[in-house]
Amino acid sequence: MAIQWFPGHMAKARRQVTEKLKYIDIVFELVDARLPMSSRNPMIDEIVSMKPRIVLLNKADMADEKVTNEWIAYFKQKDIPALAIDSQTGTGLKQIITLSKVILREKFDRLAAKGVKPRAIRALIIGIPNVGKSTLINRLANKNIAKTGNRPGVTTAQQWVKVGKELELLDTPGILWPKFEDQLVGLKLATTGAIKDTILNLQEITVYALKFLKENYPERLKERYGIEQFDDEDIVPLFDEIGKKRGCLMSGGYIDYDKTSELVLRELRSEKLGRLTFETPADFHKEE
Numbered sequence: 635m636a637i638q639w640f641p642g643h644m645a646k647a648r649r650q651v652t653e654k655l656k657y658i659d660i661v662f663e664l665v666d667a668r669l670p671m672s673s674r675n676p677m678i679d680e681i682v683s684m685k686p687r688i689v690l691l692n693k694a695d696m697a698d699e700k701v702t703n704e705w706i707a708y709f710k711q712k713d714i715p716a717l718a719i720d721s722q723t724g725t726g727l728k729q730i731i732t733l734s735k736v737i738l739r740e741k742f743d744r745l746a747a748k749g750v751k752p753r754a755i756r757a758l759i760i761g762i763p764n765v766g767k768s769t770l771i772n773r774l775a776n777k778n779i780a781k782t783g784n785r786p787g788v789t790t791a792q793q794w795v796k797v798g799k800e801l802e803l804l805d806t807p808g809i810l811w812p813k814f815e816d817q818l819v820g821l822k823l824a825t826t827g828a829i830k831d832t833i834l835n836l837q838e839i840t841v842y843a844l845k846f847l848k849e850n851y852p853e854r855l856k857e858r859y860g861i862e863q864f865d866d867e868d869i870v871p872l873f874d875e876i877g878k879k880r881g882c883l884m885s886g887g888y889i890d891y892d893k894t895s896e897l898v899l900r901e902l903r904s905e906k907l908g909r910l911t912f913e914t915p916a917d918f919h920k921e922e
């Protein structure tokens with residue numbers, strides 16, 4: 635993450651989002667489908683409590699489909715509608731408008747009854763850095779960002795992006811911070827590449843990733859790296875075997891752990907290990 639977050643920045647980000655909420659009907663909360671909890675802002679429920687919301691599980695193309703469906707059910711149970719989308723190709727985006735219309739039908743009917751002319755639904759995209767906010771805005775707007783300028787009744791200059799006739803987005807998304815203080819959250823975000831590797835130790839991230847893969851997707855490791863057997867206790871033998879098999883060695887034949895780490899993370903992030911999800915609703919039911 636290029637942005638440095640300090641308490642002052644967090645408060646400012648929150649203020650900026652709260653300010654934008656005034657102008658919109660609905661919030662599209664973007665999370666990463668591979669880690670839907672860790673890629674959320676810890677205070678999001680409180681921050682957007684006054685507005686209807688749809689959780690968009692973005693990058694669903696890279697996530698484990700079965701777990702994505704579990705997450706959709708999890709949010710539904712909490713009365714938050716959720717959709718799986720892929721902002722890069724546009725998969726699932728049509729449902730966003732359809733669902734928004736359903737959620738806002740009553741409000742718009744009420745406005746119509748008062749004689750207010752029908753208008754497009756106004757929405758704000760919110761999410762932590764790198765979750766895909768700009769990609770989604772560009773995709774929805776067909777890369778054709780048409781700024782529509784000031785709206786009557788909107789005092790501060792807000793720029794809107796038209797999405798067909800039925801939807802308008804604020805052109806700058808709301809950016810909020812993830813749950814930094816939780817080390818596991820940091821490791822998951824770093825594994826998926828949401829946080830720059832330089833912030834956390836490369837080998838530490840890889841140790842987390844390999845442990846996770848060993849426990850949850852061992853067959854992927856077997857397939858990709860030809861691993862026959864796993865050591866129950868220790869992760870180093872697995873690290874060593876991958877390094878050796880892929881020729882990540884230093885002089886003297888020692889394993890180059892940095893090089894092995896870079897290789898594993900690069901392959902994981904480019905789906906060479908298949909579609910992966912790093913947390914399930916069951917992990918959080920335990921906590922709750």
Ligand code: GDP
Nearest residue numbers: 692693719720721722763764765766767768769
């Ligand atoms: P922002 O910081 O939230 O605006 O995130 P960006 O829109 O810049 O996206 C961060 C990275 O995620 C970019 O490399 C995008 O190409 C990628 N990305 C965004 N959405 C998707 C998606 O649905 N699927 C995949 N595979 N990649 C995505």
